[in-house]
Structure formats: C-alpha cells, structure tokens
Amino acid sequence: MSASAPGQARPIPRLRWRPTREADLPQCMALLPAWLGLEDRKPALQALWAELLDDPAITTTVMEDLALPAPQRLLGWGCSVVLPTAHAQALGLQGDPPQPPGPLVAGLYQRWMAGEPRPDLKALAEANGQGQLHLLNLHYAQRPANLADPLALAVLAVANDAFRFAVGGWQLQAMHIEGCAADVPMFTAAGFPLCPYAQSGPWDRLPDELRPTHFGITRRAALAMLPGTSVRQAFDHYPPRFRFSPSQRRLLWLALFDDSDEALMARLEASIHALKKLWRGIYERIEDVAPGFFGDELERADDDGKRGPEKRRQVLAYVRQRPEELRPWA
Secondary structure (H helix, E strand, O other), rough: OOOOOOOOOOOOOOOOEEEEHHHHHHHHHHHHOOOOOHHHHHHHHHHHHHHOOOOOOOOEEEEEEOOOOOOHHHHEEEEEEEEEEHHHHHOOOOOOOOOOOOOOOHHHHHHHHHHOOOOOOOHHHHHHHHEEEEEEEEEEEEEOOOOOHHHHHHHHHHHHHHHHHHOEEEEEEEEEEEEEEHHHHHHHHHOOEEEOOOOOOOOOOOOHHHHHHEEEEHHHHOOOOEEEEHHHOOOOOOOOOOOOOHHHHHHHHHHHOOOOHHHHHHHHHOOOHHHHHHHHHHHHHHHHHOOOOOOOHHHHHOOOOHHHHHHHHHHHHHHOHHHHHHHOOO
C-alpha cells in the first residue's frame, strides 16, 4: 500500500514516533495485521483499545509522517503487554527457547474483549522488582510493507527507535513477538529468534502473510549476545533510582513527546496548578534522593522562570537515558 496516490510524487517524509492516542485508533485499525483474523471484530477491538491506552501493562506507539495530511499520517503501529510469569505461563510462554503451543494474540484479544482482567499495577511492580516479567509484543505492522521500498526501510528504522525506548526499563525474564511468516526478515534482523509452535494446527497451511509465527528470546540468551540489536538492548536494566509515583511517571512519559503545559494539561485532564504541583513533586523527589542533581549554579538561581524549565530539561534528558524510571517497581 503506497503512502501517496498513484501518479503523484511522494513528499519527502518527516517521520517521528510517539505514543498512540485515542484519535489514532481508526487509522490503527487500518494497520491491524490480517494474520490475526480479527477483521470482523474491528469495532469491538477499537473500543477495547480505547481502554488499553491507559492500562499500565500496555505500551503502544505509532510511526507517523508529518509531511502527509492528518488522516493519512500513520504509517506504522506497534503494541506490547507486560505479563508477570504466572500470566505468561498460562499462555504457554515458557521454556528456553520459548515454545508456545500455538498462536496467542488473537485469542488474548478475544478474552480481553470478553472482560478477562489484565495484570494490575501492584502485580506489575512486584514482578518487575523480582525480574519475573515477560514482554509480549502483540503485533507490528506498517505501510508500505515491502522492504524493497526506501520509505518502508525509513519507517522501520523509526519503529526500531520506538521499540528500543518503549519496551526499555522493564526487568524482563523473556520477550516475545507474534507476527506472520512474511515478517521473519524484519523480526530476526531486530534480534528475535524464530520459535516454532510446539503444536501443529490449521495455521500451518496458510500462506506466509496469514500464517502466525512466534519469535522469542529469554534473558539468558539475550545477555549472551553482543550489544547492537534492538532486542538485546531491551534486556539492559538498572533498578530505578527515584521511584516516582504513578502520576509522576505518566507525566514524564507524556512530557517526553510534548512538554508544553497546554498539551500536558489536556492529556492529564489537570489544571495548571495540579500540573505545577506534579513537576514540583518530581523535582523534590530527585533532590531528596540525589542532592546536587541539578547543579549548584541552578540551585542558587533566583529566577524561577528560568530555573523551572531548566530542571524540566534535565529531568527529561535523564529519563530518556534511564527508562526504568517510567516503570513501576516494588
């Protein structure tokens, strides 16, 4: 599928990635992979995703081209869920290398649409602190998909940047992704080994673009690799230093992409007073844990109008390097 109409010159792309918003969901549904077999469930799935956007277990990002009209900008969509070990084992995500019994994601979506609960914040924090988490990348799709197209490669490069940050910071036991057989070159290049299903089934007879395929790697296998791939990098981990509150973590995550007060107030449904209180709490927490973090010169500055923005800049620069500060921990 081309990002421009036939016969028209393709504009020079202005690609970026960011968190998925509710307004993106109609375009995301157009990127839902065919191998999931959920075409007739798209309305219910879109309604489910409106809930998932604020779920602490879910991370989802879009790749967009700002050179295109707004209704056509989304060129890629990826999403993942973190699961404590017990949840992962219930799905058959165990073994080294992992070998689930059969395709997982379509059935998981069906159960979520039927109301099956997902891991709560407390369970995630405890599992993260114990290193007992599996990260399941639910799916990734982009347009154009043909990797012979230079735009497809450019979108994929942005998607790899998104992946490295969006899944970083968790203390993972293993990581998985489900795709189709046609995705093998893309996912193995990112560092995911192919993991055949333990059982055979009707999916075995489907064409490559419709045949579900599992990729996965354990922490042991990942750390045995030299650094370089997106998957290997996701297993680098340090305990969070500052242990921010859930509301502080959400503010920091959103501020990484648009730190204007107006945008943050809208996304957080907060007043300017509440927003300033959140930032002040973040600065105070950092100063309690790491005196001198902001530097003596900044601490002595009299101009709050300059001191606040500079503190914000330093905090966001740190969080970009240390995404574990965005994750729950107990």
